[in-house]
Amino acid sequence: MPGSGRAVGQADEAKRAAPAWARRSTLVLLIAVLALAVFGTTTQTWMSVTVDPNQVGQAGAAQEAIEVQGSKAATAVTALALVALAGGLAAAIAGRIARWIIAAIIVLASAGIVAAAATVLADPLAAAQGSIAAATGVTGSQAQVAVTAFPTLAVVAACLLALAALLIIPAGRHWKTRTKYDAPGAAGSTPATGPVDEIDSWDRLSRGDDPT
Numbered sequence: 001m002p003g004s005g006r007a008v009g010q011a012d013e014a015k016r017a018a019p020a021w022a023r024r025s026t027l028v029l030l031i032a033v034l035a036l037a038v039f040g041t042t043t044q045t046w047m048s049v050t051v052d053p054n055q056v057g058q059a060g061a062a063q064e065a066i067e068v069q070g071s072k073a074a075t076a077v078t079a080l081a082l083v084a085l086a087g088g089l090a091a092a093i094a095g096r097i098a099r100w101i102i103a104a105i106i107v108l109a110s111a112g113i114v115a116a117a118a119t120v121l122a123d124p125l126a127a128a129q130g131s132i133a134a135a136t137g138v139t140g141s142q143a144q145v146a147v148t149a150f151p152t153l154a155v156v157a158a159c160l161l162a163l164a165a166l167l168i169i170p171a172g173r174h175w176k177t178r179t180k181y182d183a184p185g186a187a188g189s190t191p192a193t194g195p196v197d198e199i200d201s202w203d204r205l206s207r208g209d210d211p212t
Contacts, residue, residue: 022171024092027164031088031106034161038113039081041154042070046120049128051136051143068131070150073124074116077154080109084161091168099172106165113158117151 020026049066071078087106091099120127124145132143 021167022174024171024175027167027171028088028092031091031161031164032085034157034164035081035085035088037157038154038161039078039085041150041157042074042078042081044070044150045148046070046073046150047124047128047148048146049132049143050146051132051138066128066131066135068128070154072131073120073127074151074154076116077113080112080116084109084113084165087165091172096172099168103165103168106168107162110158110162110165113161114155117154117158120151121147121155 045067047068049068051066084106087102087109091102094102124147125143128143128145132138
């Protein structure tokens with residue numbers, strides 16, 4: 001149908017005019033990388049704790065410095081990073097309203113990551129008390145705590161993650177969302193001649209089109 005072909009042509013032209021940062025695959029990949037970066041920091045040592053041998057006794061004094069991973073110093077960071085990762089992947093197939101909700105969830109998760117990591121940076125000894133108690137059997141002991149760069153990296157990655165989530169809203173204007181209720185004429189129209197990313201290829205395969 002001429003009308004359907006004209007509508008598809010206009011949509012393809014708008015997509016070709018979209019900037020590189022607004023491409024769906026680019027933005028989803030960016031969010032996934034940042035979320036995984038935050039998650040990766042929690043597997044590393046956030047603090048190195050040296051306890052006072054006068055408080056922990058012989059057993060504790062014989063121990064080397066206690067290495068505290070981010071997953072133990074700030075347990076919420078791991079979970080929130082996974083939430084952000086799932087949200088970024090879901091945004092690839094979500095509709096317009098769902099993308100707004102997903103963007104808000106990722107921003108809130110990022111804020112939670114920043115808050116949890118900032119708490120560790122503000123009072124590292126309090127954050128390390130659980131690990132100290134597990135290692136020495138003594139609670140409330142004094143210790144020297146050396147903080148590594150990973151809590152700061154988590155904060156930076158979370159801030160960038162929030163910015164990337166906010167980009168979903170303007171970038172989503174360039175994303176086409178197909179459903180099973182689309183007009184048959186639009187699905188059977190001439191394929192777009194512009195660049196096709198991986199997600200668009202999957203969309204076309206699901207409609208029975210050949211993206212190649």
